[in-house]
Amino acid sequence: MMIKNICCMGAGYVGGPTMAVIADHCPNIQVTVVDLNQQRIDAWNDSDLSRLPVYEPGLDFVVDRARGRNLHFSTDVDSAIAAADIVFISVNTPTKVKGLGAGQASDLRWVEACSRQVANAAQGHTIVVEKSTLPVRTAETIRTILEASQAPLQEGEVPKSFAVLSNPEFLAEGTAIRDLECPDRVLIGGEDDDSINALADVYMHWVEPAKILRTNLWSSELSKLTANAFLAQRISSINSVAALCESTGADVQEVARAIGTDSRIGPKFLQSGPGFGGSCFQKDILNLVYLCRHFGLPEVASYWESVVELNTWQQHRISRLIVQRLFGTVTGKRVAILGFAFKADTNDTREAPAIRIALDLLEEGAQLAIHDPKVEQAQIARDLREAPVELDPATGKSQGLSGVGSWLSANSVEEAVEGADAVVLLTEWSQYKSLDWQDLSRRMRRPAWVFDSRTIVDPDQVRSAGLRLWCVGNGSL
């Protein structure tokens, strides 16, 4: 089966970069990424590459090479489906907020809508690929919808046929292009060899065949949830140990190094921090928890649920200790928040630890000055669900009411830190690793604190600038 046309439904953090890399490596395949969101498609088509809707290092170069040649972004969904040999479904699958399974199960309404649209618009044989992260056995639902689409044929009309594959995406944000270019593995789950081979052939334009793993559909769907659960579990494990380090005089960096050199444990994903964020870990574990309960495995469900609970606890623990160190109250105090994205090198704030920590501090009455090199003020406002505070034109300072928290977006680190009682580092942006603490210290109100949740500052520099320091998991400070 020769693949000449690909359609991807969903031009988000996964669909956009993944299709850009496929188009870049497969100039003989036309790749069309479609979305219902006109604004997002316009941004993907923007001639100014700095305005692409997703910030990922290297993405602009890839898009620049392929766009207009064999990479297209469009809202004409039906035409793209009709022309496609393969349709990737790469739409959002957030946690349900109401109804059956609310708070845990994935909301599959967008996946179902895509399946119905493919059923209607497809022509001839179409391979439908689950790229979104989905509960086990979703392929069955998709197949049922597709098969129900067979209307009685008109004379001369070619019957429609479908194959469903699972091909979960393992890219991490911030390193998406590198992960797509050099994946640890590409996973394809399916039941018919022709379709699996056709999809494998696309990847084999740049991925070595040994890295393309073939499984049955259900193993593939479950592997994605399991991979994220294992990764997140390591973060909760090291964060639990960080708290113990702080109480005992141990240093979690040293503990992580000591255990990470055991080849059975390995050094990756042992960085203690403000808890994991991002659109995937929490959502996918909660989905796993829901599935376990559904299949009558409450003990397994509780085991995985504790990974999320520990993560939430870590975030509240950090906001609590900030308040405690600042003499038990932050009401009316300026606190500089450095970093709002859930990790460095992305503009994504979904489930960012900064959101929960900022909300806790606002609840305590703090005046936050938030800086992030890539996150826009409007996004922070959406995440904190309120508008930024108006500055007093006379003093240039915010007018937080006593006991009521407020926030503003700062254009520079210096601006954020001006007059602050504390600096809280929440994202490991490289520019925060080489701050001039002597200069920043002069701008702050004494006694002043630095709370480093990412272990990126040099403790000697911070302390020699006259600042007090808390560093996650470091009980020796």
Ligand code: NAD
């Ligand atoms: P996203 O929210 O950034 O993008 C999803 C896009 O789908 C949106 O632009 C939305 O408008 C569009 N969409 C929704 N319904 C549509 C429809 N019927 N037709 C066309 N477009 C439609 O989401 P994302 O981060 O790209 O994640 C997509 C999926 O990939 C999720 O299941 C997620 O769990 C999974 N995933 C995400 C990552 C990640 O790092 N973000 C990594 C691996 C897997």
Ligand code: UDX
């Ligand atoms: C994750 C998975 O890594 C990826 O395979 C999957 O496809 C999507 O979900 P992502 O959420 O984009 O990727 O980033 P990741 O690098 O995994 O980081 C997730 C969160 O964990 C971030 O908040 C990060 O700061 C945090 N983290 C990561 C730690 O706190 N410590 C670590 O050692 C690693």
